[in-house]
Amino acid sequence: LGITGDVVDLMASWISHFEAAPRELHLLGMNQAELEANPMAESAVVHDLNTDPRLPFADESIDDAVCCVSIDYLVRPIDVIRDVARVVRPGGRLVCTFSNRCFPTKAIRGWLANSDEARMNLVAEYFRLAGAWHEPIAQRRTPEGHRGDPLFAVWAERV
Numbered sequence: 470l471g472i473t474g475d476v477v478d479l480m481a482s483w484i485s486h487f488e489a490a491p492r493e494l495h496l497l498g499m500n501q502a503e504l505e506a507n508p509m510a511e512s513a514v515v516h517d518l519n520t521d522p523r524l525p526f527a528d529e530s531i532d533d534a535v536c537c538v539s540i541d542y543l544v545r546p547i548d549v550i551r552d553v554a555r556v557v558r559p560g561g562r563l564v565c566t567f568s569n570r571c572f573p574t575k576a577i578r579g580w581l582a583n584s585d586e587a588r589m590n591l592v593a594e595y596f597r598l599a600g601a602w603h604e605p606i607a608q609r610r611t612p613e614g615h616r617g618d619p620l621f622a623v624w625a626e627r628v
Contacts, residue, residue, distance in 0.1 A: 472564065474532030477556070479549070480518065480539035485509045486566075495531070497524065522548035526556040533557065536565045541580040541588075546595045554601035557627045563602070564624040565592050566610070585609070585621060592623040601628050 481496035504513035589607035602625040
C-alpha cells in the first residue's frame, strides 16, 4: 500500500511490519521496553488507547497510520479511528490489518463471535461511523490456499 512518509504505528511493539522503514516511524504502544527494542522507530510514546482514545500527536501531523493485528483489542475503536483522522493529513490513510488469531481474553466479545468476513465488515463499519474517511476497502491479503495464518486488511483515505 505504499506506506513511506511520516507514519504512526498504533498499539506497536518490538516489531513493525514494513518491508522497508517509512521516512519516520512513530510508535504508540503500552510497553516501553518493547517500543525501545523496535529498530525502525524514530520515536515512541507509551499510551493506552483503551484508557484514552485521543492520540498524543498534533492535528494533521502524520501522513499515514497503521494498526497491525490489534484492532480487535480496542474497546472504543470508533473513537480511536475518529482521532486518527484528526492527526492524519488529508489524503492520508489508516490501514488496519488482522488475522483470525488473537488473545481471546483480550479481544472484544463481538470480535470473537464473528467470521473473518464479518470482522472485515465490522472494521469497515468502524471507519464509516468514525466519519472523516472515504469509503473503506476490505480485502483478504493472503492468497487462497495459503498454509499460514490469513491476513486481512481494511483501510481508507482521510477526507
